[in-house]
Amino acid sequence: MRKRRKKRQKNKSFIPMFLLLAGAGGWYVMKTLEGIIGAIVIYLVCYLSFNIWRKTRHSARLRKAGIKEVDVMTGEEFEHFLGELFKRRGFKVSYTATSGDYGADLILKDGKDIIAVQAKRYSSSVGVKAVQEIIGAVKMYDANEAWVVTNSHFTKQAIKLANINDVYLIDRQELIDLILNKR
Template identity: 70%
Template sequence: MRKKRRRNKKSLPVIPLFFIASAGTAGFYVTKTAEGIGMGIVAYFVLYIAFKIWLKSLKTRKLRKSGIREVDKMTGEDFERFLGELFKRRGFKVSYTATSGDYGADLILKDGKDIIAVQAKRYSGTVGVKAVQEIIGAVKMYEATEAWVVTNSHFTRQAEKLADINDVYLIDRDELIQIMLNKR
């Protein structure tokens, strides 16, 4: 078995320092003053922040345009972000829970006085009762008025039965596609 190469962590800060120094040098070259160095560095940081914001908006647009096949390739965390963007587009205020210790809810949706706890399950197989049990526990924790489990797959009969008894709304692959197409 081959050993994985480790990156030299000491060389990583050199790249940003190079760009900062280049920006300062460019500022000095243009203005021929010490203030030009500062202006060049400030310009670099402004451009860097603008670039980061642009990348984030590009990622958000990509998530919004995703089809079900792209959803199937997403990680669980990407699926949660995708659902957040989808529900924002439908008028909900969306907040994300912590990735661990979330008490069974991945998203909290607010629509007026309704609070909806959402469990997101990006699965290749069927979703069982565990997902429904987790969201039932989250209802009290987040003082939610509704509980939903959303998947890119389908639910087992047992999960459907448990959800029916506990008033948990299940959104399976077919309904998710309809929501994505804005038909529902």
């Protein structure tokens, strides 16, 4: 069973430490207050430049992924988009009925594995209901795995329920990675 990766926590506590190290380096080289200030200014300029570069790279990546187009798709278009995406990744894809689908929108086959997929194209966070629906679909479609894929994010409750029931969650960032063939 594929497990959901834990998100990296953003930790800003290293900034004061690096400022202190930059100041110490400035003192070591120049032995003056101007050396300390100059080293700190150089560090801050490099830090800000790196962050600007990283954000513009992220924006370019989103444009390349076409995530903005995904955000305006209908639910049915999103299901077909995911079907094509998974076909490119080597899965045999079948679509369930639009209504009465028992909680699964796509059925993926990969050798002996059968994966029930719930597609949620949302503008807000995806909650527990989507996870509950796909859990019910597993037995209906005789699936080995259950996935919920969204162009958005999942609530903490949805993540908790998914972890307990071995449901694989693919959120916005992971979907972008899939689109760009990163995984």
